[in-house]
Amino acid sequence: MPAEQHTNIKVAVRVRPYNSRELENHNQRCIVKVMDRSALLFDPDEEDDEFFFQGTKQHYRDITKKMNKKLTMDFDRVFDIDNTNQDLFEECTAPLVDAVLNGYNCSVFVYGATGAGKTFTMLGSEACPGLTFLTMRDLFEKIQMQNDVRKFDVGVSYLEVYNEQVMNLLTKTGPMKLREDANGVVVSGLRLTPIYSAEELLKMLALGNSNRTQHPTDANAESSRSHAIFQVHIRITERKTDTKRTVKLSMIDLAGSERAASTKGIGVRFKEGASINKSLLALGNCINKLADGLKHIPYRDSNLTRILKDSLGGNCRTLMVANVSMSSLTYEDTYNTLKYASRAKKIRTTLKQNVLKSKMPTEFYVKKIDEVVGENERLKERNKTLEAKVSQLERAGSNGFDPAEIQAWYSRIDAVYATAKQLQERVLGLRSKIKNINYRQTVKKELEEFRKLMSIDQRVCQEDYLRFVNYMSTLNNQMEKYKEELPAWRTKMESAYQELESLKREVNKAKAYQILIVYVKYKDLDMQLAKQNMFNSHVSAINQELVENSDLLRKSFRVACEVLNQAYDRLEDGQVLTPEIQSVYERLQRKMRFADSEANIKMVEMDSLATNQRLASGKTDDEHPAISSVTGSAKKRVREPEPTDDDLHLSMEEFESQDTDSDSDDLHRTFKRPRNLNETQVLGVSNGTYKPITATVTKPKKMPQHMVTDLLSDQNVRGSNDAMKKALLKSNHFSAQGLKRTLAAASIAKENVKFTSNYVRKSPRALVAKALGGSSTLARKPLGSATKEPPVVKFNRAASFRLKK
Ligand SMILES: Nc1ncnc2c1ncn2[C@@H]1O[C@H](COP(=O)(O)OP(=O)(O)OP(=O)(O)O)[C@@H](O)[C@H]1O
Secondary structure (H helix, E strand, O other), X not given: OOOEEEEEOEEEEEEEOOOHHHHXXXXXXXXXXXXXXXXXXXXXXXXXXXXXXXXXXXOOOOOOOOOOOOEEEEOOEEEOOOOOHHHHHHHHHHHHHHHHHOOOOEEEEEEEOOOOOHHHHHOEOOOOEOHHHHHHHHHHHHHHHHOOOEEEEEEEEEEXXXXXXXXXXXXXXXOEOEEEEOOEEEEOOOOOEEOOOHHHHHHHHHHHHHHOOEEOOOOOOOEEOOEEEEXXXXXXXXXXXXXXXXXXXXXXXXXXXXXXXHHOOOXXXXXHHHHHHHHHHHHHHHHHHHHHOOOOOOHHHOHHHHXXXXXXXXXXEEEEEEEEEOEHHHHHHHHHHHHHHHHHHOOEEEEEOOOOOOOOOHHHHHHHHHHHHHHHHHHHHHHHHHHHHHHHXXXXXXXXXXXXXXXXHHHHHHHHHHHHHHHHHHHHHHHHHHHHHHHHHHHHHHHHHHHHHHOOOHHHHHHHXXXXXXXXXXXXXXXXXXXXXXXXXHHHHHHHHHHHHHHHHHHHHOOOHHHHHHHHHHHHHHHHHHHHHHHHHHHHHHHHHHHHHHHHHHHHHHHHHHHHHHHHHHHHHOOOOOHHHHHHHHHHHHHHHHHHHHHHHHHXXXXXXXXXXXXXXXXXXXXXXXXXOOOHHHHHHXXXXXXXXXXXXXXXXXXXXXXXXXXXXXXXXXXXXXXXOEEEEEEEEEOOEEEEEEEEEEOOOOOOHHHOOOEOOOOOEEOOOHHHHHHHHHOOOOOHHHHHHHHHHOOOHHHOOEEEEOOOOOOXXXXXXXXXXXXXXXXXXXXXXXXXXXXXXXXXXXXXOOOOO
16 A cells, blocks of 8 residues: 655745846845745845945935835745756756656646746746756656666646636647546546657647747736646556556646736736636635645636646645745735745645556547557567577577477377377287186196096095186186277277377478487387287296196196006006006106107207307307306206297287287187197108108197107098008007107108108297298208208107107
């Protein structure tokens, strides 16, 4: 809230020197003696008057004269004849400029008899500018200094009150009416003229003065016959807070306050004088009542007092300059003026800082708005040019592209890839779960088969079977749930992939495509890495299952071996060991031995594959710390045969593949039926060319070799060589060694028969071997091919089983 201050009207008295007319009159004397800066002596004693005649100080006394008044009067400031307008400005109106800029309304009015020097003080001349110009020049200078923090809109009006009529001195509008509103007395239809410098103001004042009513009087050849009111309206806008305030500075040059008689007017001049006197009388009344602290002030008695209402009794800091002549020729007028000034000194005004906008004439705002709009457009254009320059500079400073544009691209790419990655993880996660359950079901089925074989108590067997069925159904339910979810997520993932592809196409067309393509590649790698991580987790989960199940099998097998051993001992001890049972045990032993050698062969193959990989990567066994520490044979003993991706049905391609329903079924089928399918072709010579017969061996997956009962039947042996067919059918143990023995027994080997496989699954490991070794298991020549003779037997799963000629 703006603080209120109570202050008196400041009153300054300015004494002008004698004019030529006064100088010429030798009967006159000085009636105003300036004592100091704030006091004067009115009508001093004649002794006090100094008069020089022919260089000698004279003392004279006018015997016709009454007693001297010798009134000492105090004012806020008294200016003597040698004080200039500049002095008045510095001491009286310059402080008002600061007050105006701080939001206080201010008024300066000059009062005095005609010819006392009012216009000289207020307007001055070109050589000696008056208070109006000096004050306004200072105001503009201070505005300029504050322009960074504040915005100023300045508009002026110049009015005269002549014969009680209010006229606009800047434009010819005819008499104007006064009205009162919440902001005080306003002149209806008054249009403020914006100004931007004190020089503009000079021209405006000259124009206004040329329109002002002037007539020569006895007292003043250029006597102003009207009251001139110059008002400056300033709207101050604080740039930081946008707080607005409107202040007003009024500078009023009153018409002469002389007695009508002294102007010797008749007719119009008389009316003029009467009117002037009427308004000045009203002014005097107001001043008297204000000075007495009365509540009712008759401002409405004249238009002059209505206009000055603010300045006299309102929210205004007011300065009154009382102009007097030092000559006794204006004794009465000077006395009256000084009396007025003394009374005015007692008037107290209440000052309040203006913060809220006061009403200014609409036309002023209309004009200002036009200006502001124009300025705004200019600034917008300039802003555009500057922005273009800034972005050009930024580009030149970095990689030639707009960083904001690139950033937008990055954000978009990130968002699209993040969605695709999330959906990919979801789909692969579901696939992993389905495969995991599938695998677990297969294993559990196999275990259930073994359990059935081993079971002796029918009741326990039945209970276990029920548990197995329950467990399988739980697994099925889970799997079905995942399968139901999968298609929706897959569709989402596919559309995310499509979006990703279209984004890539857009990137290719973008200005900064070189940078963006690198970024997109990085994002692709990130996606691939995420996929790989999912696959790794999947393999780990399957591996965990595998480890648990093989532990169980190992333990069961150990127990089975012990039981068989004990049974054999008891049969032998009880002498009930028949040759058939003996033969079964021997076959079992042979099978175990074979299984062991089969595993060893597999190890050799895997070692050679590893060697190939090391060679391809430029590493030898010695460089490999884990391998160089053990010999080849030791390695065979130490390392367990590892399940291949193919065995586990865990190839990355399959993991990534589209899981259509048929795929899914196929996977299921793959686990349902034994998929470790060995298909072997036996080639017999017929008319100099090899003709194939095919023997299909079905071997349950993950079944230890020695526990497998391989089946060869008429249905799965196809071909035209009857001898071969017969020999194969005789063998009920189809294995590498068994086949060899069978063939040897049937003397087929001698017939230059070659066995070759026609089914080798392209496992990733085999493909890697192909890439690294330059040959595949399929394309690789059989061992011993250097002799150009075909081998006797070459098995499928070439990496695992191969017999030399
Ligand atoms: N302080 C001064 N020093 C020198 N000359 C002055 C001074 N004051 C006034 N004069 C001169 O006196 C004459 C009358 O002054 P001015 O016109 O200012 O009187 P006024 O009070 O405005 O009269 P009116 O009321 O008739 O207009 C002018 O010629 C002016 O130059």
